[in-house]
Amino acid sequence: MTTIDLAPDHKAGLTLANPVMPAAGCFGFGTEYARLVDAERLGAVVVGPITARPRQGAAPPRTLPIPGGVLLHTGLANPGVAAVLRRHTRAWARSPVPVIVHVAGTTPDEAASCCRRLSSVEAIAGIELGLPDTSGGSTELANALDDATAIIRAACAAASQPLIVQLPLSRADALCEAAVESGADALTVAAPPRGTAWHASSGRFVTGRLYGPFVLPLALRALRRVAELVSVPLIGCGGIHTAEDGLAFLHAGAVAVQVGGALWRDPACLARIAGSLSSAVEPH
Amino acid sequence: MSKMAQTDALVTEVEESGPFARVTFATPAFRSGLAPGRFVLADLGGYLRTPLFPASLDTPGLEAGGFAVLVPPTHPAAVLRPGARVGLIGPCGQGFDVPTATRRLLLVASTAHLPALLPLAGQKPDSLERPGFSVALLLSASTAAELYPIQLLPPALEVHAVTIDGSAGHRGSVLDLFPDLVRWADCVCIADDPALYPALAEIVRDTRVGLGHRFAQALVAPPMACGVGACQGCAVPVVRGTRLACTDGPVFDLLDLR
Numbered sequence: 001m002t003t004i005d006l007a008p009d010h011k012a013g014l015t016l017a018n019p020v021m022p023a024a025g026c027f028g029f030g031t032e033y034a035r036l037v038d039a040e041r042l043g044a045v046v047v048g049p050i051t052a053r054p055r056q057g058a059a060p061p062r063t064l065p066i067p068g069g070v071l072l073h074t075g076l077a078n079p080g081v082a083a084v085l086r087r088h089t090r091a092w093a094r095s096p097v098p099v100i101v102h103v104a105g106t107t108p109d110e111a112a113s114c115c116r117r118l119s120s121v122e123a124i125a126g127i128e129l130g131l132p133d134t135s136g137g138s139t140e141l142a143n144a145l146d147d148a149t150a151i152i153r154a155a156c157a158a159a160s161q162p163l164i165v166q167l168p169l170s171r172a173d174a175l176c177e178a179a180v181e182s183g184a185d186a187l188t189v190a191a192p193p194r195g196t197a198w199h200a201s202s203g204r205f206v207t208g209r210l211y212g213p214f215v216l217p218l219a220l221r222a223l224r225r226v227a228e229l230v231s232v233p234l235i236g237c238g239g240i241h242t243a244e245d246g247l248a249f250l251h252a253g254a255v256a257v258q259v260g261g262a263l264w265r266d267p268a269c270l271a272r273i274a275g276s277l278s279s280a281v282e283p284h
Numbered sequence: 285m286s287k288m289a290q291t292d293a294l295v296t297e298v299e300e301s302g303p304f305a306r307v308t309f310a311t312p313a314f315r316s317g318l319a320p321g322r323f324v325l326a327d328l329g330g331y332l333r334t335p336l337f338p339a340s341l342d343t344p345g346l347e348a349g350g351f352a353v354l355v356p357p358t359h360p361a362a363v364l365r366p367g368a369r370v371g372l373i374g375p376c377g378q379g380f381d382v383p384t385a386t387r388r389l390l391l392v393a394s395t396a397h398l399p400a401l402l403p404l405a406g407q408k409p410d411s412l413e414r415p416g417f418s419v420a421l422l423l424s425a426s427t428a429a430e431l432y433p434i435q436l437l438p439p440a441l442e443v444h445a446v447t448i449d450g451s452a453g454h455r456g457s458v459l460d461l462f463p464d465l466v467r468w469a470d471c472v473c474i475a476d477d478p479a480l481y482p483a484l485a486e487i488v489r490d491t492r493v494g495l496g497h498r499f500a501q502a503l504v505a506p507p508m509a510c511g512v513g514a515c516q517g518c519a520v521p522v523v524r525g526t527r528l529a530c531t532d533g534p535v536f537d538l539l540d541l542r
Contacts, residue, residue, distance in 0.1 A: 028514030032531075035288045036373065036512070056525055063507040063517035069331050070509060074516040077526070212331055264510040265333055267373070268290055 002278070004043065004255050006126065006233045007162030007185035014098060014126045014162040014185070016043035016256060020246065020274035023237050023260035024048055024102030024128055024166065025074070025192075025209070029088045030095065036267040040096040041274050043256060046128055047088070048102035052113040054080035061206060064197045069212020070261060071197045076104050081117045089123050098125035100164065105129045108154035115158035126162045129155045129184075131175070133168040133194055141174055148175050149182045156183030164235065169193045169215075172222040176230050186233040188258065189223040193238075211261030215239035220252055227253030241269070243276030250280055288374060288512070289313045295368040296350065302433045303395065304354035305362040306339070312349045314375055320403040321379030321473075321503055321535040325511040327371035328360035332509055335376075335534075336361065337400035354399035376511045377534050380404060380473045380501055387416050390469035392458060392484070395425040395432040397475040400503055404473055409440040420444065422465055424476075428452035459483055466491045472500040474538060485538050500538035504529055 006014040021044040027033060030047045039045055057077025064071040078084065092099040101124050105111035111129060118124050131148050156163050162185040167175050169190035176187055192209035199206050219238025227234060236249025237258035246257040257277070262269050293311035300306070314324065318338050325333035338351040355361045364370065382389060382404065391401045401421075409418050420442040425431040428451035434443050444461055445453025454461055458480070466472060466488055474484060481502050488500045506529055508518040513531035520529050521542040527533060 026510075026515060028510075028512070032510070032512040032514040036290050057516060057519060060506060060519050060521065060526075062519050063332075063509050063515075065330065065332055065507055070507075072509065072515060072517050074519075077516045077519065261331075261509070264515060265327065265331065266290075266371070 004233070006164065006235070006256065008233070010162040010185045012125075012160075012162060014100075016098065018043035018274050018278050019250065019256040019280075020270065020277055021046050021100070021256065021258050022263055022270060023258035024130065026260045026263055029084060030099065031088065031091050033263075033267055037263070037270050041271040042097050043274065044098040044100050044125070045095060046100045046102055046258060047092075048078065048084070048128075049076055049104040049130060050078050050081050050084050050101060050114060051076055051104050051106065052081055052110045054078070054083065061199050061202060062208070064199055064206055064208075066195075066197055066210070066212070068214055069210060071195055071206065071208045071210055073206050073208025081114045085117065085121060089121055092121075092123035095123070099123060100126040100128050102128040102130060102166070103155065105151040105155060106132055108150045111151045112154040112158040115155045119158060119160040124161055126164055127155065127159050128164040128166055128188060130166045130191060131168055133170065133191065141171070144171060145175065145178050149178050152179055152182035152184060162186070164188055166191050166237075167222075167226070169218060169222055169238065173225040173229060176226045180230045180232050184232060186235060187226060187230065188235040188237050189226050189254070190219050190238055192260065193218060213239050213241050213245075216245055216248070220248055223249060223254055224252045240273070243273045246273050246277050247280055250277065287317070288376065290371070290373045292369045293350075293372050295364045295366055295370060297352075297366055298362075298364055301354055302436050303356065303430065304399065305357055305359070306352055306354050307361050307364055308350060308352040309370065309372070310350040311372060314349060314351065314372070316349075317375035318351055319375070319379040321400060321501075322375045322377050323505070323534065324372045324374030325376060325508065326361065330360065332507065333373065333511065334360060335505055335508055335511075337505075339399040339402040340406070341403050354402070356396070373511055376530055378532065380503075380535050381498055382471050382473065386471040387414070387418070388469045388471070389417070389419045390465050390472045391419065391421045392462065392472065392474040392476060393421070393423060394476050395423065395430055397477070397503070398423065398432050400475045401473060405441050406438050418442065420465060420468070422446065422458050422461055424458045425452075459487065463487050463491050466500075470499075472538070474500065474502040476502075478502075478504050478541075481538060481541050485541065488538060495539070498537050501535050502538040502541060503533075503535050504541065505534045
């Protein structure tokens with residue numbers, strides 16, 4: 001059987017039997033889709049995001065349909081790392097595929113605190129670290145690099161599992177080399193882009209993550225650029241709705257892909273895409 | 285109760301029903317799981333699935349199981365034709381929980397939100413199984429022309445109509461008639477504009493003392509992306525934080541809503 005190692009240089013490694021997994025923020029903590037998704041057919045499941053402390057999340061409205069997609073602003077709602085582990089570790093231990101927990105790395109302390117709690121949990125095969133999206137003018141780039149480096153180093157020092165860093169779409173190429181130098185075993189390219197929509201009935205603007213097929217060309221461009229700059233395993237993520245979409249990321253240099261918003265509308269698409277892509281991967 | 289499933293349903297009938305289109309689906313997968321206030325997510329062509337609330341759960345002639353929905357003519361389900369297949373995920377959520385001891389059930393709905401309450405409106409009154417049971421409906425619309433036709437409602441249902449312009453029933457707001465009806469009822473189920481809920485809750489608090497849990501239940505259905513609690517996108521503010529409409533609701537205790 002073809003396998004993919006997302007962390008060939010890590011002592012534990014992170015081996016997948018299939019290149020397809022759900023994206024963070026889309027699959028809950030893994031149990032929500034138990035009746036609709038056969039996890040056994042996937043390469044891994046990515047659960048979370050989680051933070052060190054409980055987060056109530058954003059006030060409604062959180063979900064704004066937009067032409068061709070949706071804007072989602074949850075404010076990282078989650079019960080905090082301690083409660084998440086208490087509620088879900090047993091289910092993760094029974095998972096037929098590796099469980100990767102997404103940590104929202106808002107600060108170095110937060111990232112370290114979460115990763116430290118996760119590091120002793122055998123049921124967790126890998127940690128995906130999300131970085132704050134600080135996209136703005138070029139004058140902020142130096143700060144973004146410093147922030148990202150500090151967060152990744154803190155997470156890396158605290159985690160015992162392989163660390164996958166999820167890059168912000170807008171700065172994937174600018175941050176990828178620093179992420180690898182700071183200890184990332186693999187990179188996810190990329191986090192959902194952010195946008196703003198007007199919510200007429202509440203009379204306010206809502207800024208959040210964007211999901212839809214329109215994200216694919218943006219993420220694919222970012223992944224091709226990152227593939228030129230670094231040599232760690234890459235996970236393609238953004239706008240994947242079909243096996244052909246996933247294949248495009250594999251052709252661009254990814255060894256695995258994550259499916260996000262598409263699974264909300266069609267949970268069965270995960271297994272379909274996994275079935276189609278399983279024959280397309282080569283050993284890393 | 286049937287397990288959640290992703291399945292296809294066959295559209296067996298589409299007909300006009302007052303201001304709505306009545307669309308009937310045959311789907312063996314949801315034979316026993318749907319209940320008043322629960323919903324299915326339907327793939328009707330948009331990026332997100334559309335929640336559909338059953339307006340009827342006893343569809344004659346559908347031995348394999350089925351349900352009907354009432355949707356406005358502009359709704360994407362209204363253009364479906366018999367023979368079409370529609371992808372569904374469900375049954376989802378927590379529906380209305382009417383205690384078996386209930387004898388005086390009050391339903392409150394604007395015409396636009398009425399379909400989700402219709403399965404409760406059709407319950408058999410004063411039967412051997414539930415002696416003395418009766419159902420009243422406080423139904424509102426802007427004008428008589430927009431009011432759901434009373435003749436299409438179950439004959440045993442006691443209807444209190446309210447229109448803003450007074451062209452049918454009481455002239456004014458549901459808030460005018462709600463206090464007296466709340467005194468009469470021993471269970472209240474509401475499907476209306478959530479902006480109205482704080483005022484309804486205040487009346488319930490002022491009118492009734494020593495209320496049981498879920499004396500008044502209200503349906504809240506914001507846009508829902510996943511329907512299973514994974515995306516955290518359908519938060520509803522409640523007294524102690526937020527809950528998710530798709531898994532904790534969409535029916536909540538009116539007095540818990542914020």
